[in-house]
Amino acid sequence: MRRTVTKQEIERFLSTNEIGRGTFGVVYKGALCDGDVAIKVLHVTEDTKEKAEREITTMRTVKHENIVEFIAELYEIPKLYLIFEFMDGPSLHQIIHNYNDHKYTNKDAINWLIQAAEGLNHLHSLAPKLIHRDVKPKNILLNGDKSIVKLCDFGNVRQLGSCMSNESGTHRYMAPEVYIDGVKYTEKCDVYSFAITAWEVYSRTNAYGPDKQNYQTLLTKVSTEDWRPLLEGIPKYTHKLLERSWSPEPKTRPTIKEILEDLKKTDFCENSIRQTLITGVSPSKGSE
Structure with missing residues:
Protein backbone atom coordinates (compact mmCIF):
# COMPACT_ATOMS: atom_id res chain seq x y z
CA MET A 1 0.00 0.00 0.00
CA ARG A 2 1.46 3.37 -1.05
CA ARG A 3 1.66 6.07 1.62
CA THR A 4 3.60 9.19 2.54
CA VAL A 5 6.36 9.27 5.16
CA THR A 6 8.25 11.97 7.00
CA LYS A 7 11.96 12.27 7.71
CA GLN A 8 11.22 12.07 11.45
CA GLU A 9 9.47 8.71 11.00
CA ILE A 10 12.49 7.31 9.21
CA GLU A 11 15.55 8.71 10.97
CA ARG A 12 14.88 7.16 14.38
CA PHE A 13 15.75 3.75 12.87
CA LEU A 14 18.98 4.71 11.13
CA SER A 15 21.47 4.48 14.00
CA THR A 16 21.13 0.88 15.19
CA ASN A 17 18.95 -1.09 12.78
CA GLU A 18 21.22 -1.73 9.79
CA ILE A 19 20.41 -5.05 8.08
CA GLY A 20 22.29 -4.76 4.79
CA ARG A 21 24.83 -2.74 2.84
CA GLY A 22 25.57 -2.52 -0.88
CA THR A 23 27.42 -0.44 -3.46
CA PHE A 24 24.81 2.29 -3.63
CA GLY A 25 23.32 2.41 -0.15
CA VAL A 26 22.42 0.92 3.22
CA VAL A 27 19.24 -0.92 4.25
CA TYR A 28 17.69 -0.59 7.71
CA LYS A 29 14.78 -2.24 9.46
CA GLY A 30 12.12 0.22 10.56
CA ALA A 31 8.49 0.34 11.59
CA LEU A 32 5.54 2.42 10.46
CA CYS A 33 1.98 2.24 11.74
CA ASP A 34 1.33 -0.46 9.13
CA GLY A 35 4.10 -2.72 10.50
CA ASP A 36 7.78 -3.46 9.88
CA VAL A 37 9.43 -2.05 6.76
CA ALA A 38 12.82 -2.04 5.03
CA ILE A 39 14.35 1.42 4.56
CA LYS A 40 16.88 1.74 1.75
CA VAL A 41 19.00 4.88 2.07
CA LEU A 42 20.80 6.10 -1.04
CA HIS A 43 23.33 8.94 -1.20
CA VAL A 44 22.34 10.44 -4.53
CA THR A 45 24.95 12.03 -6.78
CA GLU A 46 24.78 13.05 -10.42
CA ASP A 47 26.16 9.60 -11.27
CA THR A 48 23.58 7.67 -9.23
CA LYS A 49 20.53 9.93 -9.64
CA GLU A 50 19.28 8.18 -12.78
CA LYS A 51 19.64 4.74 -11.17
CA ALA A 52 17.66 5.86 -8.12
CA GLU A 53 14.89 7.49 -10.16
CA ARG A 54 14.63 4.39 -12.33
CA GLU A 55 14.13 2.18 -9.28
CA ILE A 56 11.35 4.46 -8.00
CA THR A 57 9.60 4.55 -11.38
CA THR A 58 9.76 0.78 -11.70
CA MET A 59 8.55 0.03 -8.20
CA ARG A 60 5.62 2.45 -8.51
CA THR A 61 4.22 0.47 -11.42
CA VAL A 62 5.18 -3.13 -10.63
CA LYS A 63 3.03 -5.20 -8.30
CA HIS A 64 3.25 -8.97 -7.93
CA GLU A 65 3.16 -11.45 -5.07
CA ASN A 66 6.75 -12.49 -5.81
CA ILE A 67 8.17 -8.95 -5.98
CA VAL A 68 8.82 -6.90 -2.84
CA GLU A 69 6.14 -4.27 -2.36
CA PHE A 70 7.15 -0.62 -2.67
CA ILE A 71 5.52 1.57 -0.01
CA ALA A 72 6.93 5.10 -0.26
CA GLU A 73 9.87 7.34 -1.06
CA LEU A 74 11.26 10.50 0.50
CA TYR A 75 13.81 12.72 -1.22
CA GLU A 76 15.93 14.84 1.14
CA ILE A 77 18.91 15.95 -0.97
CA PRO A 78 21.45 14.35 -1.07
CA LYS A 79 19.65 11.37 0.50
CA LEU A 80 16.86 9.31 -0.98
CA TYR A 81 14.84 7.03 1.29
CA LEU A 82 13.00 4.11 -0.31
CA ILE A 83 10.51 2.21 1.86
CA PHE A 84 9.68 -1.41 1.08
CA GLU A 85 7.83 -4.23 2.78
CA PHE A 86 10.08 -6.04 5.24
CA MET A 87 10.96 -9.67 4.50
CA ASP A 88 11.72 -11.25 7.87
CA GLY A 89 13.72 -14.18 6.52
CA PRO A 90 17.16 -14.59 4.93
CA SER A 91 18.19 -13.93 1.35
Missing part, protein backbone atom coordinates in the same frame (compact mmCIF):
# COMPACT_ATOMS: atom_id res chain seq x y z
CA LEU A 92 18.67 -16.94 -0.90
CA HIS A 93 22.40 -16.17 -0.77
CA GLN A 94 22.39 -16.53 3.01
CA ILE A 95 20.53 -19.83 2.80
CA ILE A 96 22.92 -21.24 0.22
CA HIS A 97 26.08 -20.35 2.15
CA ASN A 98 25.02 -21.13 5.73
CA TYR A 99 24.61 -24.89 5.75
CA ASN A 100 24.32 -25.34 9.52
CA ASP A 101 21.44 -22.88 9.92
CA HIS A 102 19.66 -23.54 6.62
CA LYS A 103 19.16 -27.13 5.52
CA TYR A 104 16.88 -27.67 2.54
CA THR A 105 15.64 -30.35 0.17
CA ASN A 106 15.03 -30.72 -3.56
CA LYS A 107 11.40 -29.84 -2.91
CA ASP A 108 12.42 -26.59 -1.18
CA ALA A 109 14.77 -25.67 -4.03
CA ILE A 110 12.10 -26.17 -6.69
CA ASN A 111 9.58 -24.16 -4.67
CA TRP A 112 11.96 -21.21 -4.28
CA LEU A 113 13.01 -21.25 -7.92
CA ILE A 114 9.39 -21.40 -9.10
CA GLN A 115 8.50 -18.34 -7.07
CA ALA A 116 11.57 -16.40 -8.23
CA ALA A 117 10.69 -17.33 -11.82
CA GLU A 118 7.10 -16.16 -11.26
CA GLY A 119 8.35 -12.70 -10.25
CA LEU A 120 10.76 -12.54 -13.18
CA ASN A 121 8.08 -13.76 -15.59
CA HIS A 122 5.86 -10.90 -14.47
CA LEU A 123 8.55 -8.37 -15.42
CA HIS A 124 9.05 -10.05 -18.81
CA SER A 125 5.29 -10.17 -19.51
CA LEU A 126 4.76 -6.43 -19.16
CA ALA A 127 4.46 -4.15 -22.17
CA PRO A 128 7.12 -3.03 -22.72
CA LYS A 129 9.07 -5.85 -21.11
CA LEU A 130 11.23 -5.04 -18.10
CA ILE A 131 14.68 -6.61 -17.78
CA HIS A 132 15.92 -6.96 -14.19
CA ARG A 133 19.64 -7.18 -15.16
CA ASP A 134 20.85 -8.25 -11.71
CA VAL A 135 19.20 -11.58 -10.92
CA LYS A 136 21.22 -13.33 -8.21
CA PRO A 137 20.69 -15.03 -4.83
CA LYS A 138 21.30 -11.80 -2.89
CA ASN A 139 18.37 -10.20 -4.71
CA ILE A 140 15.95 -12.99 -3.82
CA LEU A 141 14.45 -12.66 -0.32
CA LEU A 142 12.42 -15.05 1.80
CA ASN A 143 9.99 -14.67 4.67
CA GLY A 144 10.55 -16.06 8.16
CA ASP A 145 9.42 -19.64 7.54
CA LYS A 146 11.09 -19.64 4.09
CA SER A 147 7.83 -20.40 2.27
CA ILE A 148 7.53 -17.12 0.32
CA VAL A 149 10.13 -15.79 -2.14
CA LYS A 150 10.31 -12.27 -3.60
CA LEU A 151 12.62 -10.46 -6.02
CA CYS A 152 14.18 -7.20 -4.89
CA ASP A 153 16.62 -4.46 -6.01
CA PHE A 154 15.36 -2.84 -9.20
CA GLY A 155 18.07 -0.22 -9.66
CA ASN A 156 19.37 -1.91 -12.83
CA VAL A 157 15.97 -2.46 -14.46
CA ARG A 158 15.53 -1.33 -18.07
CA GLN A 159 12.74 -1.50 -20.60
CA LEU A 160 13.44 -3.80 -23.51
CA GLY A 161 14.60 -1.70 -26.44
CA SER A 162 15.87 1.19 -24.33
CA CYS A 163 19.50 2.24 -24.31
CA MET A 164 21.29 -0.25 -22.06
CA SER A 165 24.87 -0.15 -20.87
CA ASN A 166 27.09 -3.20 -21.04
CA GLU A 167 28.59 -4.87 -17.97
CA SER A 168 25.48 -4.09 -15.93
CA GLY A 169 24.82 -6.45 -13.06
CA THR A 170 27.06 -8.76 -11.02
CA HIS A 171 29.86 -10.34 -13.04
CA ARG A 172 29.42 -13.95 -11.95
CA TYR A 173 25.79 -13.94 -13.13
CA MET A 174 26.14 -11.79 -16.26
CA ALA A 175 25.32 -13.33 -19.64
CA PRO A 176 28.14 -13.32 -22.24
CA GLU A 177 26.35 -10.82 -24.50
CA VAL A 178 26.19 -8.29 -21.67
CA TYR A 179 30.00 -8.18 -21.53
CA ILE A 180 30.41 -7.02 -25.12
CA ASP A 181 30.29 -3.32 -25.93
CA GLY A 182 27.78 -2.36 -28.59
CA VAL A 183 25.85 -5.64 -28.49
CA LYS A 184 22.11 -5.25 -27.95
CA TYR A 185 20.76 -7.75 -25.46
CA THR A 186 17.29 -8.83 -24.40
CA GLU A 187 15.45 -10.32 -21.44
CA LYS A 188 17.34 -13.56 -22.20
CA CYS A 189 20.20 -12.12 -20.10
CA ASP A 190 17.91 -12.60 -17.08
CA VAL A 191 17.38 -16.23 -18.11
CA TYR A 192 21.15 -16.80 -18.05
CA SER A 193 21.45 -15.15 -14.61
CA PHE A 194 18.57 -17.26 -13.33
CA ALA A 195 20.37 -20.42 -14.48
CA ILE A 196 23.57 -19.50 -12.62
CA THR A 197 21.44 -18.70 -9.56
CA ALA A 198 19.71 -22.08 -9.81
CA TRP A 199 23.08 -23.85 -10.09
CA GLU A 200 24.21 -22.15 -6.87
CA VAL A 201 21.02 -23.28 -5.11
CA TYR A 202 21.87 -26.89 -5.96
CA SER A 203 25.64 -26.63 -5.47
CA ARG A 204 25.54 -24.49 -2.30
CA THR A 205 28.65 -22.65 -3.48
CA ASN A 206 29.66 -19.74 -5.74
CA ALA A 207 29.78 -20.39 -9.45
CA TYR A 208 33.42 -20.16 -10.58
CA GLY A 209 34.80 -20.11 -7.04
CA PRO A 210 35.38 -17.27 -4.53
CA ASP A 211 34.00 -13.75 -4.96
CA LYS A 212 37.46 -12.19 -4.96
CA GLN A 213 38.93 -13.08 -8.31
CA ASN A 214 40.04 -11.39 -11.50
CA TYR A 215 36.68 -10.65 -13.05
CA GLN A 216 38.23 -9.73 -16.42
CA THR A 217 39.62 -13.26 -16.67
CA LEU A 218 36.20 -14.64 -15.77
CA LEU A 219 34.47 -12.47 -18.39
CA THR A 220 36.90 -13.61 -21.06
CA LYS A 221 36.46 -17.29 -20.26
CA VAL A 222 32.66 -17.07 -20.08
CA SER A 223 32.23 -15.01 -23.25
CA THR A 224 34.92 -16.56 -25.50
CA GLU A 225 35.50 -20.05 -24.09
CA ASP A 226 31.92 -20.91 -23.05
CA TRP A 227 33.05 -21.45 -19.45
CA ARG A 228 30.15 -22.71 -17.32
CA PRO A 229 29.74 -24.30 -13.88
CA LEU A 230 30.24 -28.06 -13.75
CA LEU A 231 27.12 -30.21 -13.51
CA GLU A 232 28.85 -33.02 -11.62
CA GLY A 233 27.10 -33.45 -8.28
CA ILE A 234 24.05 -31.43 -9.36
CA PRO A 235 20.69 -33.31 -9.48
CA LYS A 236 20.24 -34.83 -12.94
CA TYR A 237 16.72 -33.49 -13.33
CA THR A 238 18.22 -29.99 -13.63
CA HIS A 239 20.91 -30.66 -16.24
CA LYS A 240 19.03 -30.10 -19.49
CA LEU A 241 17.28 -27.00 -18.22
CA LEU A 242 20.51 -25.44 -16.96
CA GLU A 243 22.41 -26.20 -20.16
CA ARG A 244 19.66 -24.66 -22.31
CA SER A 245 19.30 -21.63 -20.05
CA TRP A 246 22.98 -20.68 -19.97
CA SER A 247 23.54 -21.30 -23.68
CA PRO A 248 26.02 -18.81 -25.21
CA GLU A 249 23.43 -18.01 -27.87
CA PRO A 250 20.55 -15.98 -26.36
CA LYS A 251 18.03 -17.06 -29.01
CA THR A 252 18.41 -20.72 -28.03
CA ARG A 253 17.70 -20.08 -24.36
CA PRO A 254 14.14 -20.76 -23.19
CA THR A 255 11.95 -17.90 -22.01
CA ILE A 256 11.49 -17.54 -18.28
CA LYS A 257 7.87 -18.62 -18.83
CA GLU A 258 9.10 -21.88 -20.39
CA ILE A 259 11.52 -22.38 -17.48
CA LEU A 260 8.63 -21.83 -15.08
CA GLU A 261 6.52 -24.43 -16.87
CA ASP A 262 9.40 -26.93 -16.78
CA LEU A 263 9.99 -26.35 -13.07
CA LYS A 264 6.31 -26.90 -12.30
CA LYS A 265 6.39 -30.19 -14.21
CA THR A 266 9.46 -31.48 -12.38
CA ASP A 267 8.95 -35.17 -11.65
CA PHE A 268 11.02 -36.44 -8.74
CA CYS A 269 9.90 -40.03 -9.52
CA GLU A 270 10.35 -41.01 -5.91
CA ASN A 271 9.40 -39.17 -2.74
CA SER A 272 12.85 -40.00 -1.32
CA ILE A 273 14.41 -37.73 -3.98
CA ARG A 274 11.96 -34.95 -3.18
CA GLN A 275 12.97 -35.04 0.48
CA THR A 276 16.71 -35.47 -0.10
CA LEU A 277 18.83 -32.76 1.51
CA ILE A 278 20.91 -30.66 -0.85
CA THR A 279 24.41 -30.82 0.59
CA GLY A 280 26.31 -29.07 -2.20
CA VAL A 281 29.41 -29.78 -4.26
CA SER A 282 33.00 -28.58 -4.42
CA PRO A 283 33.54 -25.07 -5.85
CA SER A 284 33.24 -25.06 -9.63
CA LYS A 285 36.19 -24.60 -11.94
CA GLY A 286 33.91 -24.20 -14.93
CA SER A 287 33.71 -26.32 -18.03
CA GLU A 288 36.86 -26.60 -20.01
Whole structure:
Protein backbone atom coordinates (compact mmCIF):
# COMPACT_ATOMS: atom_id res chain seq x y z
CA MET A 1 0.00 0.00 0.00
CA ARG A 2 1.46 3.37 -1.05
CA ARG A 3 1.66 6.07 1.62
CA THR A 4 3.60 9.19 2.54
CA VAL A 5 6.36 9.27 5.16
CA THR A 6 8.25 11.97 7.00
CA LYS A 7 11.96 12.27 7.71
CA GLN A 8 11.22 12.07 11.45
CA GLU A 9 9.47 8.71 11.00
CA ILE A 10 12.49 7.31 9.21
CA GLU A 11 15.55 8.71 10.97
CA ARG A 12 14.88 7.16 14.38
CA PHE A 13 15.75 3.75 12.87
CA LEU A 14 18.98 4.71 11.13
CA SER A 15 21.47 4.48 14.00
CA THR A 16 21.13 0.88 15.19
CA ASN A 17 18.95 -1.09 12.78
CA GLU A 18 21.22 -1.73 9.79
CA ILE A 19 20.41 -5.05 8.08
CA GLY A 20 22.29 -4.76 4.79
CA ARG A 21 24.83 -2.74 2.84
CA GLY A 22 25.57 -2.52 -0.88
CA THR A 23 27.42 -0.44 -3.46
CA PHE A 24 24.81 2.29 -3.63
CA GLY A 25 23.32 2.41 -0.15
CA VAL A 26 22.42 0.92 3.22
CA VAL A 27 19.24 -0.92 4.25
CA TYR A 28 17.69 -0.59 7.71
CA LYS A 29 14.78 -2.24 9.46
CA GLY A 30 12.12 0.22 10.56
CA ALA A 31 8.49 0.34 11.59
CA LEU A 32 5.54 2.42 10.46
CA CYS A 33 1.98 2.24 11.74
CA ASP A 34 1.33 -0.46 9.13
CA GLY A 35 4.10 -2.72 10.50
CA ASP A 36 7.78 -3.46 9.88
CA VAL A 37 9.43 -2.05 6.76
CA ALA A 38 12.82 -2.04 5.03
CA ILE A 39 14.35 1.42 4.56
CA LYS A 40 16.88 1.74 1.75
CA VAL A 41 19.00 4.88 2.07
CA LEU A 42 20.80 6.10 -1.04
CA HIS A 43 23.33 8.94 -1.20
CA VAL A 44 22.34 10.44 -4.53
CA THR A 45 24.95 12.03 -6.78
CA GLU A 46 24.78 13.05 -10.42
CA ASP A 47 26.16 9.60 -11.27
CA THR A 48 23.58 7.67 -9.23
CA LYS A 49 20.53 9.93 -9.64
CA GLU A 50 19.28 8.18 -12.78
CA LYS A 51 19.64 4.74 -11.17
CA ALA A 52 17.66 5.86 -8.12
CA GLU A 53 14.89 7.49 -10.16
CA ARG A 54 14.63 4.39 -12.33
CA GLU A 55 14.13 2.18 -9.28
CA ILE A 56 11.35 4.46 -8.00
CA THR A 57 9.60 4.55 -11.38
CA THR A 58 9.76 0.78 -11.70
CA MET A 59 8.55 0.03 -8.20
CA ARG A 60 5.62 2.45 -8.51
CA THR A 61 4.22 0.47 -11.42
CA VAL A 62 5.18 -3.13 -10.63
CA LYS A 63 3.03 -5.20 -8.30
CA HIS A 64 3.25 -8.97 -7.93
CA GLU A 65 3.16 -11.45 -5.07
CA ASN A 66 6.75 -12.49 -5.81
CA ILE A 67 8.17 -8.95 -5.98
CA VAL A 68 8.82 -6.90 -2.84
CA GLU A 69 6.14 -4.27 -2.36
CA PHE A 70 7.15 -0.62 -2.67
CA ILE A 71 5.52 1.57 -0.01
CA ALA A 72 6.93 5.10 -0.26
CA GLU A 73 9.87 7.34 -1.06
CA LEU A 74 11.26 10.50 0.50
CA TYR A 75 13.81 12.72 -1.22
CA GLU A 76 15.93 14.84 1.14
CA ILE A 77 18.91 15.95 -0.97
CA PRO A 78 21.45 14.35 -1.07
CA LYS A 79 19.65 11.37 0.50
CA LEU A 80 16.86 9.31 -0.98
CA TYR A 81 14.84 7.03 1.29
CA LEU A 82 13.00 4.11 -0.31
CA ILE A 83 10.51 2.21 1.86
CA PHE A 84 9.68 -1.41 1.08
CA GLU A 85 7.83 -4.23 2.78
CA PHE A 86 10.08 -6.04 5.24
CA MET A 87 10.96 -9.67 4.50
CA ASP A 88 11.72 -11.25 7.87
CA GLY A 89 13.72 -14.18 6.52
CA PRO A 90 17.16 -14.59 4.93
CA SER A 91 18.19 -13.93 1.35
CA LEU A 92 18.67 -16.94 -0.90
CA HIS A 93 22.40 -16.17 -0.77
CA GLN A 94 22.39 -16.53 3.01
CA ILE A 95 20.53 -19.83 2.80
CA ILE A 96 22.92 -21.24 0.22
CA HIS A 97 26.08 -20.35 2.15
CA ASN A 98 25.02 -21.13 5.73
CA TYR A 99 24.61 -24.89 5.75
CA ASN A 100 24.32 -25.34 9.52
CA ASP A 101 21.44 -22.88 9.92
CA HIS A 102 19.66 -23.54 6.62
CA LYS A 103 19.16 -27.13 5.52
CA TYR A 104 16.88 -27.67 2.54
CA THR A 105 15.64 -30.35 0.17
CA ASN A 106 15.03 -30.72 -3.56
CA LYS A 107 11.40 -29.84 -2.91
CA ASP A 108 12.42 -26.59 -1.18
CA ALA A 109 14.77 -25.67 -4.03
CA ILE A 110 12.10 -26.17 -6.69
CA ASN A 111 9.58 -24.16 -4.67
CA TRP A 112 11.96 -21.21 -4.28
CA LEU A 113 13.01 -21.25 -7.92
CA ILE A 114 9.39 -21.40 -9.10
CA GLN A 115 8.50 -18.34 -7.07
CA ALA A 116 11.57 -16.40 -8.23
CA ALA A 117 10.69 -17.33 -11.82
CA GLU A 118 7.10 -16.16 -11.26
CA GLY A 119 8.35 -12.70 -10.25
CA LEU A 120 10.76 -12.54 -13.18
CA ASN A 121 8.08 -13.76 -15.59
CA HIS A 122 5.86 -10.90 -14.47
CA LEU A 123 8.55 -8.37 -15.42
CA HIS A 124 9.05 -10.05 -18.81
CA SER A 125 5.29 -10.17 -19.51
CA LEU A 126 4.76 -6.43 -19.16
CA ALA A 127 4.46 -4.15 -22.17
CA PRO A 128 7.12 -3.03 -22.72
CA LYS A 129 9.07 -5.85 -21.11
CA LEU A 130 11.23 -5.04 -18.10
CA ILE A 131 14.68 -6.61 -17.78
CA HIS A 132 15.92 -6.96 -14.19
CA ARG A 133 19.64 -7.18 -15.16
CA ASP A 134 20.85 -8.25 -11.71
CA VAL A 135 19.20 -11.58 -10.92
CA LYS A 136 21.22 -13.33 -8.21
CA PRO A 137 20.69 -15.03 -4.83
CA LYS A 138 21.30 -11.80 -2.89
CA ASN A 139 18.37 -10.20 -4.71
CA ILE A 140 15.95 -12.99 -3.82
CA LEU A 141 14.45 -12.66 -0.32
CA LEU A 142 12.42 -15.05 1.80
CA ASN A 143 9.99 -14.67 4.67
CA GLY A 144 10.55 -16.06 8.16
CA ASP A 145 9.42 -19.64 7.54
CA LYS A 146 11.09 -19.64 4.09
CA SER A 147 7.83 -20.40 2.27
CA ILE A 148 7.53 -17.12 0.32
CA VAL A 149 10.13 -15.79 -2.14
CA LYS A 150 10.31 -12.27 -3.60
CA LEU A 151 12.62 -10.46 -6.02
CA CYS A 152 14.18 -7.20 -4.89
CA ASP A 153 16.62 -4.46 -6.01
CA PHE A 154 15.36 -2.84 -9.20
CA GLY A 155 18.07 -0.22 -9.66
CA ASN A 156 19.37 -1.91 -12.83
CA VAL A 157 15.97 -2.46 -14.46
CA ARG A 158 15.53 -1.33 -18.07
CA GLN A 159 12.74 -1.50 -20.60
CA LEU A 160 13.44 -3.80 -23.51
CA GLY A 161 14.60 -1.70 -26.44
CA SER A 162 15.87 1.19 -24.33
CA CYS A 163 19.50 2.24 -24.31
CA MET A 164 21.29 -0.25 -22.06
CA SER A 165 24.87 -0.15 -20.87
CA ASN A 166 27.09 -3.20 -21.04
CA GLU A 167 28.59 -4.87 -17.97
CA SER A 168 25.48 -4.09 -15.93
CA GLY A 169 24.82 -6.45 -13.06
CA THR A 170 27.06 -8.76 -11.02
CA HIS A 171 29.86 -10.34 -13.04
CA ARG A 172 29.42 -13.95 -11.95
CA TYR A 173 25.79 -13.94 -13.13
CA MET A 174 26.14 -11.79 -16.26
CA ALA A 175 25.32 -13.33 -19.64
CA PRO A 176 28.14 -13.32 -22.24
CA GLU A 177 26.35 -10.82 -24.50
CA VAL A 178 26.19 -8.29 -21.67
CA TYR A 179 30.00 -8.18 -21.53
CA ILE A 180 30.41 -7.02 -25.12
CA ASP A 181 30.29 -3.32 -25.93
CA GLY A 182 27.78 -2.36 -28.59
CA VAL A 183 25.85 -5.64 -28.49
CA LYS A 184 22.11 -5.25 -27.95
CA TYR A 185 20.76 -7.75 -25.46
CA THR A 186 17.29 -8.83 -24.40
CA GLU A 187 15.45 -10.32 -21.44
CA LYS A 188 17.34 -13.56 -22.20
CA CYS A 189 20.20 -12.12 -20.10
CA ASP A 190 17.91 -12.60 -17.08
CA VAL A 191 17.38 -16.23 -18.11
CA TYR A 192 21.15 -16.80 -18.05
CA SER A 193 21.45 -15.15 -14.61
CA PHE A 194 18.57 -17.26 -13.33
CA ALA A 195 20.37 -20.42 -14.48
CA ILE A 196 23.57 -19.50 -12.62
CA THR A 197 21.44 -18.70 -9.56
CA ALA A 198 19.71 -22.08 -9.81
CA TRP A 199 23.08 -23.85 -10.09
CA GLU A 200 24.21 -22.15 -6.87
CA VAL A 201 21.02 -23.28 -5.11
CA TYR A 202 21.87 -26.89 -5.96
CA SER A 203 25.64 -26.63 -5.47
CA ARG A 204 25.54 -24.49 -2.30
CA THR A 205 28.65 -22.65 -3.48
CA ASN A 206 29.66 -19.74 -5.74
CA ALA A 207 29.78 -20.39 -9.45
CA TYR A 208 33.42 -20.16 -10.58
CA GLY A 209 34.80 -20.11 -7.04
CA PRO A 210 35.38 -17.27 -4.53
CA ASP A 211 34.00 -13.75 -4.96
CA LYS A 212 37.46 -12.19 -4.96
CA GLN A 213 38.93 -13.08 -8.31
CA ASN A 214 40.04 -11.39 -11.50
CA TYR A 215 36.68 -10.65 -13.05
CA GLN A 216 38.23 -9.73 -16.42
CA THR A 217 39.62 -13.26 -16.67
CA LEU A 218 36.20 -14.64 -15.77
CA LEU A 219 34.47 -12.47 -18.39
CA THR A 220 36.90 -13.61 -21.06
CA LYS A 221 36.46 -17.29 -20.26
CA VAL A 222 32.66 -17.07 -20.08
CA SER A 223 32.23 -15.01 -23.25
CA THR A 224 34.92 -16.56 -25.50
CA GLU A 225 35.50 -20.05 -24.09
CA ASP A 226 31.92 -20.91 -23.05
CA TRP A 227 33.05 -21.45 -19.45
CA ARG A 228 30.15 -22.71 -17.32
CA PRO A 229 29.74 -24.30 -13.88
CA LEU A 230 30.24 -28.06 -13.75
CA LEU A 231 27.12 -30.21 -13.51
CA GLU A 232 28.85 -33.02 -11.62
CA GLY A 233 27.10 -33.45 -8.28
CA ILE A 234 24.05 -31.43 -9.36
CA PRO A 235 20.69 -33.31 -9.48
CA LYS A 236 20.24 -34.83 -12.94
CA TYR A 237 16.72 -33.49 -13.33
CA THR A 238 18.22 -29.99 -13.63
CA HIS A 239 20.91 -30.66 -16.24
CA LYS A 240 19.03 -30.10 -19.49
CA LEU A 241 17.28 -27.00 -18.22
CA LEU A 242 20.51 -25.44 -16.96
CA GLU A 243 22.41 -26.20 -20.16
CA ARG A 244 19.66 -24.66 -22.31
CA SER A 245 19.30 -21.63 -20.05
CA TRP A 246 22.98 -20.68 -19.97
CA SER A 247 23.54 -21.30 -23.68
CA PRO A 248 26.02 -18.81 -25.21
CA GLU A 249 23.43 -18.01 -27.87
CA PRO A 250 20.55 -15.98 -26.36
CA LYS A 251 18.03 -17.06 -29.01
CA THR A 252 18.41 -20.72 -28.03
CA ARG A 253 17.70 -20.08 -24.36
CA PRO A 254 14.14 -20.76 -23.19
CA THR A 255 11.95 -17.90 -22.01
CA ILE A 256 11.49 -17.54 -18.28
CA LYS A 257 7.87 -18.62 -18.83
CA GLU A 258 9.10 -21.88 -20.39
CA ILE A 259 11.52 -22.38 -17.48
CA LEU A 260 8.63 -21.83 -15.08
CA GLU A 261 6.52 -24.43 -16.87
CA ASP A 262 9.40 -26.93 -16.78
CA LEU A 263 9.99 -26.35 -13.07
CA LYS A 264 6.31 -26.90 -12.30
CA LYS A 265 6.39 -30.19 -14.21
CA THR A 266 9.46 -31.48 -12.38
CA ASP A 267 8.95 -35.17 -11.65
CA PHE A 268 11.02 -36.44 -8.74
CA CYS A 269 9.90 -40.03 -9.52
CA GLU A 270 10.35 -41.01 -5.91
CA ASN A 271 9.40 -39.17 -2.74
CA SER A 272 12.85 -40.00 -1.32
CA ILE A 273 14.41 -37.73 -3.98
CA ARG A 274 11.96 -34.95 -3.18
CA GLN A 275 12.97 -35.04 0.48
CA THR A 276 16.71 -35.47 -0.10
CA LEU A 277 18.83 -32.76 1.51
CA ILE A 278 20.91 -30.66 -0.85
CA THR A 279 24.41 -30.82 0.59
CA GLY A 280 26.31 -29.07 -2.20
CA VAL A 281 29.41 -29.78 -4.26
CA SER A 282 33.00 -28.58 -4.42
CA PRO A 283 33.54 -25.07 -5.85
CA SER A 284 33.24 -25.06 -9.63
CA LYS A 285 36.19 -24.60 -11.94
CA GLY A 286 33.91 -24.20 -14.93
CA SER A 287 33.71 -26.32 -18.03
CA GLU A 288 36.86 -26.60 -20.01
